[in-house]
Amino acid sequence: MPHALLLKYPGTNCDAETERALIAAGFSTQVQPIATALPEHVRKAQLVVFSGGFSYGDYVMSGRLAQLETERFLGDALHKHFANGGFLFGICNGFQILTKLGILPKASLIWNKSERFECMWDKLVKVAPNSPYTTYLPAEFELPSAHAEGRLVCEPGDAQKYLEGGCVALQYADNHNGSELRIAGLQDPSGRAMGLMPHPERFLRPRHHYDPDWAGDPDWGWGYYFFKGAFDALK
Amino acid sequence: MGGGLFSFFCVMATLTFEVFSRFQSATDANRLLYTPIEAKLTYNHTRLYTVECEGDVEAARDYMRRVLVDPIAQKVEEDGKPALSGELFCISYGIKKGALDLEKEAILTNYRGRQGLPFTITALTITQKVYVFGEGNKTALAERFCKDVCNPAIHTWSVR
Numbered sequence: 001m002p003h004a005l006l007l008k009y010p011g012t013n014c015d016a017e018t019e020r021a022l023i024a025a026g027f028s029t030q031v032q033p034i035a036t037a038l039p040e041h042v043r044k045a046q047l048v049v050f051s052g053g054f055s056y057g058d059y060v061m062s063g064r065l066a067q068l069e070t071e072r073f074l075g076d077a078l079h080k081h082f083a084n085g086g087f088l089f090g091i092c093n094g095f096q097i098l099t100k101l102g103i104l105p106k107a108s109l110i111w112n113k114s115e116r117f118e119c120m121w122d123k124l125v126k127v128a129p130n131s132p133y134t135t136y137l138p139a140e141f142e143l144p145s146a147h148a149e150g151r152l153v154c155e156p157g158d159a160q161k162y163l164e165g166g167c168v169a170l171q172y173a174d175n176h177n178g179s180e181l182r183i184a185g186l187q188d189p190s191g192r193a194m195g196l197m198p199h200p201e202r203f204l205r206p207r208h209h210y211d212p213d214w215a216g217d218p219d220w221g222w223g224y225y226f227f228k229g230a231f232d233a234l235k
Numbered sequence: 236m237g238g239g240l241f242s243f244f245c246v247m248a249t250l251t252f253e254v255f256s257r258f259q260s261a262t263d264a265n266r267l268l269y270t271p272i273e274a275k276l277t278y279n280h281t282r283l284y285t286v287e288c289e290g291d292v293e294a295a296r297d298y299m300r301r302v303l304v305d306p307i308a309q310k311v312e313e314d315g316k317p318a319l320s321g322e323l324f325c326i327s328y329g330i331k332k333g334a335l336d337l338e339k340e341a342i343l344t345n346y347r348g349r350q351g352l353p354f355t356i357t358a359l360t361i362t363q364k365v366y367v368f369g370e371g372n373k374t375a376l377a378e379r380f381c382k383d384v385c386n387p388a389i390h391t392w393s394v395r
Contacts, residue, residue, distance in 0.1 A: 115259070154307065
């Protein structure tokens, strides 16, 4: 059974829902506070997950202190895990951490264009054809979002390169936060490492949808299929 | 005694890093106030980190840059000059001495947890700077903004 390691930081607050989603998809799981995380924990996992929240209070900038503490406690264990074929998945604050760890293409997530925290449902468009996380998802689907620092920015010209190079996993249909090229989710060229701002773990069951008559899928919300896709690619 | 002599010959320095966004432009200053005012003012903000250190100053500078600055999204002014210019006034505020500054503690926890760094950080001060742009009575407007931006229970501030 594929094993998922979920790293938890002071301020992480979506670990319980994310672990529930991982278990629903079939993973065995371990939620590990970063202060007691060891490279051995990473070595045992096929998937390393960074869930949402406000790690270290988003001080300095979101994800920065989590990145520094991850490097302090785990050294290059995550890079080795990735080089050896492992999967990494970052959601919201986890996406911010993953971009700073240097595993995803170079980008940064800054304050939304509105300079306010925004909580809403996003319509998303599937872009990269090879992502194991989005294999089972339709071309367009919805997920809830809740973030202040979700506007993706890159060095000039990089966003277009990512789009052409298959590194853009998801785009927003309406781009409420002002991200370059409407990018909502990035991946590495292999698709094994992915990060996205919306929260798949918050749409696990149809009852989590804002519309009580939602009929997209009788058993699962769209968020479930991110975890199911990763599980099936790893089993 | 050796340690004392070493300390005596150590280089001591004060480093400043005023960090600001490459992407954030000045926006409606009424967002800072509980009750909007008529004056058409805008504002932008930066964070000023002042680090007292001794030992290998360049290594300290590199470490702090790595901690504080995102090269994609941010710029930094390191020579002590204000990062922004043309303001009507600028409010600088920070956590009072003795009050818990969680951002400072988070940075220092990372610093203390790193082994073998060739420098010592002896003090870190974080100041938030709010630059207000536009025209009007500087003194009266600055007083109004300080009242809503700063909290006398936990902040000290100055206006320039």
